[in-house]
Amino acid sequence: MTASTIAIVGAGRVGRALGRSLRARGWTIGAVVTRSAATARSAVRAIGGGYPLERLTRRVMDADVVLIATPDDSISAVAAELARIGGEEWRGKAVLHSSGALDDSVLHPLAPLGAEVGSMHPLQTFSGRGAPPLEGVTFVIQGGRRAQQTARRIARALGGVPVVLRAGANPAYHAAATFAAPYVLSLIESSTRILMRAGFSRQRAKSALLPLIRQTLANYERFGARKAWTGPVARGDFSTVARHRLALAEWPREFSDSYAALARLSARVLASDAKQKLRQLDRVLPKR
Numbered sequence: 001m002t003a004s005t006i007a008i009v010g011a012g013r014v015g016r017a018l019g020r021s022l023r024a025r026g027w028t029i030g031a032v033v034t035r036s037a038a039t040a041r042s043a044v045r046a047i048g049g050g051y052p053l054e055r056l057t058r059r060v061m062d063a064d065v066v067l068i069a070t071p072d073d074s075i076s077a078v079a080a081e082l083a084r085i086g087g088e089e090w091r092g093k094a095v096l097h098s099s100g101a102l103d104d105s106v107l108h109p110l111a112p113l114g115a116e117v118g119s120m121h122p123l124q125t126f127s128g129r130g131a132p133p134l135e136g137v138t139f140v141i142q143g144g145r146r147a148q149q150t151a152r153r154i155a156r157a158l159g160g161v162p163v164v165l166r167a168g169a170n171p172a173y174h175a176a177a178t179f180a181a182p183y184v185l186s187l188i189e190s191s192t193r194i195l196m197r198a199g200f201s202r203q204r205a206k207s208a209l210l211p212l213i214r215q216t217l218a219n220y221e222r223f224g225a226r227k228a229w230t231g232p233v234a235r236g237d238f239s240t241v242a243r244h245r246l247a248l249a250e251w252p253r254e255f256s257d258s259y260a261a262l263a264r265l266s267a268r269v270l271a272s273d274a275k276q277k278l279r280q281l282d283r284v285l286p287k288r
Helices: 014-026 037-047 058-062 072-090 145-157 170-180 182-196 202-223 236-246 253-270 274-284
Strands: 005-009 026-035 051-053 067-070 094-097 116-122 136-142 163-165
Touching: 005 014, 005 058, 014 026, 014 037, 014 067, 014 145, 014 274, 026 058, 037 051, 051 058, 051 072, 058 072, 067 072, 067 274, 072 094, 094 202, 136 145, 145 163, 145 202, 182 202, 236 253, 236 274, 253 274
Parallel strands: 005 026, 005 067, 026 051, 067 094, 094 116, 136 163
Antiparallel strands: 116 136
């Protein structure tokens, strides 16, 4: 499969990681556009190719594919500016954005000009501390037929697995991803702080929690969520749940509220007798 030239608008964590990986797989990097000359040069160095631009110009049109990897709130304005500078020269070119929460409609100024518009969101976390592996990662794609073809090419070039998202499902899809990554970190940090107040050092708490977390994920992978589920709600030990609630009363309200919400959510999605468990939880976790 012949590689293409790709321009990257907004070379932050995601743009740099995708650009660097594509360059390593034979793609030509064109314009790399950021908000300043310094950050554009830095992005080109990180990617290992391309030429830096501090604003959108017609040089972006030299690429076959344009990837918009800006913050979500900027994508619409970027699309409007690209439409202004390119006009009907967009015909036949592909423009993709990398947002998980927005669909291809945010690129609507470009579609009437003949651009193939769509989205391509890698279901991976990008910390900025080095590029994460992309092999085997799901790339959620959306858009017109030819835009989807381009997104599939990119995903497969990176070793990823392209999956077409149902129209209108972006916000819910992105909420699901948020449950699975950043909110998990919030839960782990909460556990860490509780252990530290109980006498653990931060490092000791981390060392204690990681085997528990890893085994939980291993059980989930092997057996599925329901069979991997453990803890007091799973075994119907509601007196222990009540003791947890009392212990968390001395912490900021978010701790006890989150515990109660997660107990109810666990019963809702994991228990075979969800209604009964929820009734019992209501007795020991009064609603505010």
